Amino acid sequence: MTQSFYTTMTRRRFLSTSAAALAANAVSSGAPAQGAxxxxxxxxxxxxxxxILDSYKKGIREMLNRPATDPRNWYRNAFIHIFDCPHQNWWFLAWHRAYIGWLEATIREFSGDTQFALPYWDWTKTPRVPVAMFDDVLDPNNAAFIPTFQQFNAxxxxxxxxxxxxxxxEQKDVLAQRGLSSTADFWSAVAAAPAGMFFEQPAARGLSRVSPDLDRTTQGTVSLPTIRSALRTANFAGSESGTDAAGFASAKASSHNDQSREGILESQPHDNVHGAMGGPAGNAFMVSFLSPVDPIFFLHHGNLDRLWDVWTRRQAALGRPTLPQGADLTAWSSEQFLFFSDPNGQPVAKTSAGDYTAMSVFDYDYSPGSGEDQVPAAGPAVAALPVTQAFSAQITSATIGASAPAGGVVQVPAAALAPSAPQAPPRVAEVTLNIGPTDQGRRFRVxxxxEGGAPIEAGGITIFSHHVHGPTTFTVPLPENLVVTAAAPAANVPLDIRVVPLEPAPGAAPSTRFRATATSPQVAKITVRTN
Ligand SMILES: [Cu+2]
Incomplete structure (x- = not known):
């Protein structure tokens, strides 16, 4: 890289960081996007x-037809997700806003539809793959996509x-942090499934026109009660240490390549919809970091981005912060995203996380969808939030899939489980698993x-990553209908919490792709957090 290019980049970054501070102020005012x-x-x-769908198809076709040397080639665009996507940390939402925003701009250019904006998939309303997404190049099993790994590699x-x-x-440093120090590393990650991320046709997507439904566990993770719990999360990002809730956007980390704690939004609808797209066998681009090969990726992340907007307006109406505060905002805003390119195939100038705090960066808004009822009318700020209380489980069995179900018992005071106000944060179970690279794609139910009653399914866990190792925490909302009958508010209610493998059908063995093994994740810790 030449010196002058380096200087330009550095100055650009400085400018965009200042812009981030301005954008942050704009968001804090709570004004909804007017006249996008x-x-x-x-x-x-x-x-x-x-x-809209015709334009999306036309744009995808153009991108599929671009040479492999062009950054606007459809697969080259999907590589950006492998190189750079943050998951399990507080840059999850901002990075994906940027990623789908730049793709949208490229589709607008290539389709010739100057009014094009991406559609989104409200899975709460429609917990199955929208039928239109099986049409033509909206389905990665279409002949316009590369059918085999061998052809792809060639x-x-x-x-x-x-x-x-x-x-x-700087780009190499990011790649090295993600285990991608060389092209050899890249090709070992992007090998043919099941070892790697490339799913050959007809396994490019596991759900089909005749069987489009999300599995039962995933339907729970996109249900209105779960979405409501996610939206009631009162902080943008929790601490790395875990003394507070993980946060709406997932918890702090030192870089966007590190894993921390996942909030409800990422743990539940995000991860599990990715996993569910694999169907009973667990096969689909969507279960891997090559997920943007499937055009539905951009509709899935559109809905998550919409929910970020709903949450931001809710927080503003309640007089709560919409972004990290103080030094945290500076650290968060200045994180660099160095792999995006614009509709001309050039690196984008907006490389800071803080460039993407407001939807005005791409000048769009959303048609109203599920969760909108969680935005109260603006009023006086509600009382300061009570400090959350945390209760740890006694883990009685650690290995998931062992004959004794993994998990343990948490003693929670009955008063902490009494009905709470609508503005109170959700009660959650934070499940920490020790995971390794071979756990990618594995799926569980929580x-x-x-009080020894019948088990209620609280949520799901899908390990959606390729470079994971060590402890990762997933947030599962406690069911709203937990019935507890403890005599006195001070009496403890034992909550028995278990993590079990997800079966494709009741009583069936889990798919070989995500079957638990002797090296399967260990439940390291379970914490119940109440308000
Ligand atoms: Cu995703």
Whole structure:
């Protein structure tokens, strides 16, 4: 890299960090986006102009037809997710806002539809793959996609080597943190499934036109009670140490390549919809970091981005912060995203997380969807939040899939489980698993039994990553209908919490792709957090 290019980049970063501070102030005012230029419609909304899906298809086709040397090639765009996507930390939402925003701009350019905006998929309203997403190039099993790994490798081997030679030292540092120090590392990650991320046709997507439904556990993770719990989360990001709730956007980490604690939004709808797209066998691009090969990726993340907007407006109406505060905001805003490119195939100028705090960066808004009822009318700020209380489980069995179900019992005072006000944060179970690279794609259910009663499914866990290792915490909301009958408020209620493998059908063995093994994750810790 030449000195002048480096200087330009540095100055750009300085400018964009200052812009981040301005954008942060704009968001804090709580004003909803007024008169945005582009509207993202829910895909099953009769109000969506029919040309939207035609434009999306046209743009995808153009990107599929680009040479493998062009950053706007469809697969090259998917590589950005492997190189750089943050998961399990507080940059999860901002990075994905940027990622889908730049893709939307490229589709707008390539489709020639100057009014194009991505549709989104409100899975709470429609807990199955929208039927339109099986049409033409909206389905990655379509013939316009590369059918086999061998053909994929033949097309991309030389272009990936050429791309690697262009990376700056800063980009190489990010890649190294993610276990991608060389093209050899890249190709071992992007091998044919099950070892790698490339799912050959017809396994590019596991759910089909005849069997489009999300599995039962995932339906629970996108249900209105779960979404409501996510939206009631009172902080943007929790601490790394775990003394508070993980946060709406997931918890703090020192870089966007590190894993911390996942909040409800990431742990439940995000991870489990990715996993559910694999169907009973667990096969789909969507279960891996090559997930953006499936065009539904951008509709899934559109809905998560919409929920971020709903949460931001709710927080503002309640007089609560919408972003990290103080030094945390500076640290969060200045994180660098160095792999995006614009509709001309050039690196984008907006490389700071703080550039993406407000939807005005891409000038869009959303048609109303599920969860909108959680935004109260603006009023006087509510009383300061009580400090959350945390109760630790006695773990009685650690290995998931062993004959004794993994988990333990938490003693929670009955008073802490009494009905709470609508503005109170949700009661949650934070489940910490020790995971390793071979756990990628594994899926579990989390069951809660109060006072020795019948187990209630509280949520799911899908290990969605390729470079995970060590402890990762997943947040599961406690069921709203927990019935406890303790005599006195001070009496303890034993909550029995278990993590069990997810079966494709009741009583069936889990898929070989996500079956628990002797090396399967260990339950390291379970904490119940109440308000
Ligand atoms: Cu995702």
């Amino acid at each position: 230029k582009f509207r993202r419609w829910e895909i099953s909304d009769p109000g969506m102009p029919p040309r 097309q991309f081997d030389a272009p990936v080597t050429a791309l690697w030679a262009t990376f700056s030292q 069951l809660v039994s109060p």
